[in-house]
Every structure is written in C-alpha cells, then in structure tokens.
Amino acid sequence: xxxxxxxxxxxxxxxxxxxxxxxxxxxxxxxxxxxxxxxxxxxxxxxxxxxxxxxxxxxxxxxxxxxxxxxxxxxxxxxxxxxxxxxxxxxxxxxxxxxxxxxxxxxxxxxxxxxxxxxxxxxxxxxxxxxxxxxxxxxxxxxxxxxxxxxxxxxxxxxxxxxxxxxxxxxxxxxxxxxxxxxxxxxxxxxxxxxxxxxxxxxxxxxxxxxxxxxxxxxxxxxxxxxxxxxxxxxxxxxxxxxxxxxxxxxxxxxxxxxxxxxxxxxxxxxxxxxxxxxxxxxxxxxxxxxxxxxxxxxxxxxxxxxxxxxxxxxxxxxxxxxxxxxxxx
Ligand SMILES: [Zn+2]
Numbered sequence: 001x002x003x004x005x006x007x008x009x010x011x012x013x014x015x016x017x018x019x020x021x022x023x024x025x026x027x028x029x030x031x032x033x034x035x036x037x038x039x040x041x042x043x044x045x046x047x048x049x050x051x052x053x054x055x056x057x058x059x060x061x062x063x064x065x066x067x068x069x070x071x072x073x074x075x076x077x078x079x080x081x082x083x084x085x086x087x088x089x090x091x092x093x094x095x096x097x098x099x100x101x102x103x104x105x106x107x108x109x110x111x112x113x114x115x116x117x118x119x120x121x122x123x124x125x126x127x128x129x130x131x132x133x134x135x136x137x138x139x140x141x142x143x144x145x146x147x148x149x150x151x152x153x154x155x156x157x158x159x160x161x162x163x164x165x166x167x168x169x170x171x172x173x174x175x176x177x178x179x180x181x182x183x184x185x186x187x188x189x190x191x192x193x194x195x196x197x198x199x200x201x202x203x204x205x206x207x208x209x210x211x212x213x214x215x216x217x218x219x220x221x222x223x224x225x226x227x228x229x230x231x232x233x234x235x236x237x238x239x240x241x242x243x244x245x246x247x248x249x250x251x252x253x254x255x256x257x258x259x260x261x262x263x264x265x266x267x268x269x270x271x272x273x274x275x276x277x278x279x280x281x282x283x284x285x286x287x288x289x290x291x292x293x294x295x296x297x298x299x300x301x302x303x304x305x306x307x308x309x310x311x312x313x314x315x316x317x318x319x320x321x322x323x324x325x326x327x328x329x330x
Pocket of ligand 1: 168
C-alpha cells in the first residue's frame, strides 16, 4: 500500500510551519521541498526515513509553487537523489539560476513599489530587505521539468492529476487523487489562512495582463467543483469540507471589495475631483502599518482588489508619471 506522510517543517517566516508530503511508493515522491535551512533538511530526512525511505532514493519531486518555503531544499534534494523535479512553467520566473542571482530578485520589485505609490525612501529599504530574504532562502536550481496542468502521475495504488490553479502564484498547482478525493492544495486552499494573491511583476501570460486575484477567484471555482474528500494543504493539518472554505474565501473577498470601494469614496477618488488613490494608500487604510515583505503582501492585496473592480467596470486607473492612480467610475 502506498502511504502518504505529512512532514511539518518549522520556518523562519510569519507562517511558522510549512508542509511537504512524502509518498512511499515504488517511485518515491516528495510533494514540495521545505525551506532552505539545515533544520528543515534534517526534518525531511528523518521523516522520510521513518516512512521507510531515504532522500537519496527519491525519484520525483513535485512543487506546488515556487515560493521559498516550498522549494527551499529542492537543489539539495535533487543533487543527492537525482530525482526529477516538476513544476508549472508559469512559476519559472521565480527560480534563481545562479546563487548570485537571488539578490537581483529583490531589485526587480523597485518599479512595482514606485508604481504603487510607495515613498522613495521606503522603496529602497523594502527592496533591500526583500533582496536579503531572497539571498538567504532562495537557492539556485535549474533542470526542472515543466508542467502545464492535466498531467497524470501514476503510483502503485493510485494516480495523481495536476490541476493548474493560478492566483497565489501564476504557476500554483493542486495535485488530485480522483479516486479517493485527496487534494494536495499547496497554498491555493488553506483552512485558516487567506492565500495572498501575490502581485506579479512580470506577466507569465505574455501580452495578456496577468491578474492575480481574478485568476485566484477563478481557480477557487475549479477547486470548488472537484469531488474533494480531504485536503492536504501547504500549511496546517488536513481538513475536509473544502466547499465551505471556498465560500468563506468568496465572502472575504466580496467584503474586501466593498471596503476598497469605501476607501475610494472616502478619498473622493473620481474623475470629477481628479484625486486618485494609489494602491499604497489603499493598503495603508486596509492594514495600517506594513514593512518589508508585509508591505509587498499588503500592496498585492490592495492591487488585486482594485484590478478586479477595474475589470468589473467599477474602477479605472491612469498612470501619472511613475504612479498608478485609481478612480471610481462614474
Ligand atoms: Zn506560497
């Protein structure tokens, strides 16, 4: 019998723990690869051993998305095991190919912060702190095999299907066992945490603008329709009743849209007064004070909702010099 073991790993981040899953099969498989620390590596090694395997014996690593707490150990594990590493092609932009490249990931965000209306001094400080974070927790890796969605991975007793669920990141996937209803949800569906629709600084979709929150809400619909019995998430213990959770998330985002509209009204942000708001102003009203990566998450949240409202025709935006300003439609 193929067994699935949940491995819970401590992280140095706000989300204190992250899961990866070891599937003890004739093709030993790991879903996600923890955070890049020695402690995390030891946790994975001893859990895999407990389940009757070894790191060296791994043949497959499937990554639910390319965030540092889910891909941290992938280079180390692939080097030791020679396992095939799979991830969705839309997340390859987040991979670091050479060690020295990790700090540059932070630099890429400068333009995003300026357009969001973040004061210059704060931009520099934030870019520095994000670069530092990337340097510490992203490791260089290349050679991954790319997924598109709908691939099926056979195991001894079941198969797992890849379902592309963009939103939290463009290349986020869920991995589904259609027979027993087990869904490895990555960070696309968490029981206690609202997945942040992270803003994308480089569109993975080419000319078509990638909208994180819009994509995320569409992905929730896909997840909602699946016959899920049990969710094995990227953070926290397994849970069931995925439809109730999807409903809660829809309600949360609806309430937040209304909050954003109120903020725009409160600022008289319309074409008559001409005083638009930036996503930084909106995020400050939503979350008060934010720093470092939290600032990026807060801006992603504000921008995500502004973009959905834009696509519904309720809000329009205009770029004025470097900043993007949002207004209520008449
Ligand atoms: Zn994540």
